[in-house]
Amino acid sequence: MFDVLQSRKFAAKRLAGAFAAFAFLATPAVVAVSTPAVAQANAKATVDAAKAAGTVGEQGDGLLGFVNGSADAATTAAVNEINMGRRKLYASTAAKAGVTPEAAGEAAAQALIPKIPAGQYYKPLGGSWTKK
Amino acid sequence: MNASRSTALVAALLLPALAAPLGACTPTVKVEVAPINIYAKLDADVRVRLDKEVQSVITQNPNLF
Numbered sequence: 233m234f235d236v237l238q239s240r241k242f243a244a245k246r247l248a249g250a251f252a253a254f255a256f257l258a259t260p261a262v263v264a265v266s267t268p269a270v271a272q273a274n275a276k277a278t279v280d281a282a283k284a285a286g287t288v289g290e291q292g293d294g295l296l297g298f299v300n301g302s303a304d305a306a307t308t309a310a311v312n313e314i315n316m317g318r319r320k321l322y323a324s325t326a327a328k329a330g331v332t333p334e335a336a337g338e339a340a341a342q343a344l345i346p347k348i349p350a351g352q353y354y355k356p357l358g359g360s361w362t363k364k
Numbered sequence: 365m366n367a368s369r370s371t372a373l374v375a376a377l378l379l380p381a382l383a384a385p386l387g388a389c390t391p392t393v394k395v396e397v398a399p400i401n402i403y404a405k406l407d408a409d410v411r412v413r414l415d416k417e418v419q420s421v422i423t424q425n426p427n428l429f
Contacts, residue, residue: 339414
């Protein structure tokens with residue numbers, strides 16, 4: 233009798249453990265798959281902070297770059313997230329306008345660079361990082 | 365007669381030696397003149413259309429710009 237009770241308790245514990253493990257594994261996947269907009273908004277907030285700190289800036293090719301060549305892991309992930317989204321947009325815009333994705337990116341940079349707030353960095357095509 | 369022959373021989377030997385360095389220089393010059401800005405080379409009407417498209421893409425995707 234005692235043995236049966238113990239083994240039931242043990243089984244219940246294992247079941248709870250399995251559930252916890254499942255929830256732990258499933259949660260990040262659900263967040264990443266179902267809400268790319270939230271991931272982008274978070275990345276945007278990180279990038280905006282890095283821009284204000286002078287570690288990230290706009291480049292002449294329409295993508296974000298690192299003013300000092302690299303940045304911490306969170307900032308790098310955020311920059312990659314934004315650049316990936318931008319590349320997709322440049323490709324679709326380029327297809328519509330009948331130009332190369334590079335030309336679409338450069339056109340975006342032409343629109344973005346004049347809007348950069350004073351004190352932040354940008355890198356023109358063929359140039360080096362410049363403080364506005 | 366003999367003198368003019370030897371002059372011709374010297375010239376024939378020297379010419380390739382002079383031409384070789386000239387030929388070697390040409391590709392170096394080409395590499396330095398690489399196009400940087402693709403956007404600037406677009407036709408004006410294409411550029412106007414592209415600018416409009418890009419402007420709407422930027423305003424429609426505030427999370428990326």
